[in-house]
Amino acid sequence: xxxxxxxxxxxxxxxxxxxxxxxxxxxxxxxxxxxxxxxxxxxxxxxxxxxxxxxxxxxxxxxxxxxxxxxxxxxxxxxxxxxxxxxxxxxxxxxxxxxxxxxxxxxxxxxxxxxxxxxxxxxxxxxxxxxxxxxxxxxxxxxxxxxxxxxxxx
Numbered sequence: 001x002x003x004x005x006x007x008x009x010x011x012x013x014x015x016x017x018x019x020x021x022x023x024x025x026x027x028x029x030x031x032x033x034x035x036x037x038x039x040x041x042x043x044x045x046x047x048x049x050x051x052x053x054x055x056x057x058x059x060x061x062x063x064x065x066x067x068x069x070x071x072x073x074x075x076x077x078x079x080x081x082x083x084x085x086x087x088x089x090x091x092x093x094x095x096x097x098x099x100x101x102x103x104x105x106x107x108x109x110x111x112x113x114x115x116x117x118x119x120x121x122x123x124x125x126x127x128x129x130x131x132x133x134x135x136x137x138x139x140x141x142x143x144x145x146x147x148x149x150x151x152x153x154x
Contacts, residue, residue, distance in 0.1 A: 041143075061139060081100070082096055083097055087109075
C-alpha cells in the first residue's frame with residue numbers, strides 16, 4: 001500500500017507546477033512562422049517520365065518524404081509530350097497531361113489519408129460533365145499520419 005502511495009505522490013510531483021509562460025521571445029534571430037502542431041512530416045509529390053521508343057513515356061509518381069528520401073511508383077505509360085497541370089479538385093495535389101491532338105492520358109494525384117494516383121484516357125469527344133467519372137485508381141501510396149502533402153516544384 002505504501003509503494004502505491006509513493007507512486008501516486010511521485011506522479012503528482014512530476015506533473016505539478018505551473019507551466020512556463022510562452023511570452024519569452026527566445027534568443028534566435030529567425031522570423032519563422034508558426035508551425036502547425038498537427039503536422040509531423042512533409043511529403044512532396046511530383047512526376048517522373050522515362051522516354052521510350054516511338055514517342056511513348058513511362059510515367060512515375062515521385063514521392064519525397066521529410067527526410068529527403070525519394071521513391072518512385074510506376075503509374076502507366078502515355079504518349080509524349082507531357083506537361084504538369086494544376087488540379088481543380090479540393091483534394092488534388094498535382095496532375096500530368098500527356099496529350100497530342102486532343103488524345104492521350106491524364107494522371108492526377110489526390111490526397112485522402114493516402115496519396116492516390118488516378119488515370120483516365122483523354123479524347124476530344126469527352127463530355128466535360130462526365131470527365132471526373134472517367135478516372136480510375138492505378139496506384140496508392142501510404143504517407144505518415146499527420147503529413148502535409150504538397151506538389152513538388154515542376
